[in-house]
Amino acid sequence: SQPSKRGIIGGVDNRVLWNNKDYPYRAMGRIALSNGAICSGALIGSRHVVTARHCIPENGATARFQPAYDNGEVLGGYDVIRIFRPDYGQEGWCANAYDWAIFVLGEKAGSTNGWLGLKTVNPDTQLNRAMFFHYGYPGDKGGQQAYRQEAITASSATLCDRGSPVVTDADAQGGQSGGPFWINENGDRYLYGVVVGTNDQITVVAGGPSLLEGYGILLKDYP
Structure with a gap:
């Protein structure tokens, strides 16, 4: 949570x-959910952003990755079209080990921003x-x-x-x-x-x- x-x-x-908005910071950014929640994340591939599993939008909300966000989408924004997460390890202290998710973007943000x-x-x-x-x-x-x-x-x-x-x-x-x-x-x-x-x-x-x-x-x- x-x-x-x-x-x-x-x-x-x-x-x-x-x-600073040079690499690697342009490969990192804010994740904005349509319900108003905010998380953070980073590109680990051409269109793959890793974040926390508890940042997955719920109840029909959508998500958007905003590289190096600074009071606005200074490097644009990318809509999330698929979400991958582990379906195990959700109880107790060790749930922390699996509290990750990978958001797949509709466009290849990494082509211009790079990734880690x-x-x-x-x-x-x-x-x-x-x-x-x-x-x-x-x-x-x-x-x-x-x-x-x-x-x-x-x-x-x-x-x-x-x-x-x-x-x-x-x-x-x-x-x-x-x-x-x-x-x-x-x-x-x-x-x-x-x-x-x-x-x-x-x-x-x-x-x-x-x-x-x-x-x-x-x-x-x-x-």
Whole structure:
């Protein structure tokens, strides 16, 4: 579900207003639902946006991906035509590991904006290191502009599946759900999951093997 508390870890808000619209930020953006709800997401393929499963529109609502949204569709907007999600893992703490979805766009937004690669957090080498980034549209800041945080640390990634869910110290609030959790690896950007929940102690990221497997299945029908 949407974060119920303002998840500012340690009492210090490290989110920074981010107006850069060059890659990779043009491959990230806001997801606007026709019912007024807002989430965040990122392109992982030519027309594939990964976000949180709890951002899937309900009751006939539609969704639209808005790259690098900044008080308007500065890089256009793309309607979602198909949604792919895991149909398992919906109960208990481990539901967090499967709180991801892939939205298929009607047009290939990635052709002009690019996209992020997809990887899984390695618990042997990537924990307890201030190395991750997050980008999203926090509701407590109005949901109209992007905020970025750097030097995020992952403390755990093996509680349910190897690499998911990831327990982090990212600062988050409603609206950032589905936003990318990523690394710049020698100029290449890889997405390791999406933000799915927060409180004043931890922020949880979904992804891992199930996301990689699911994306592979989706590509066969929606390349």
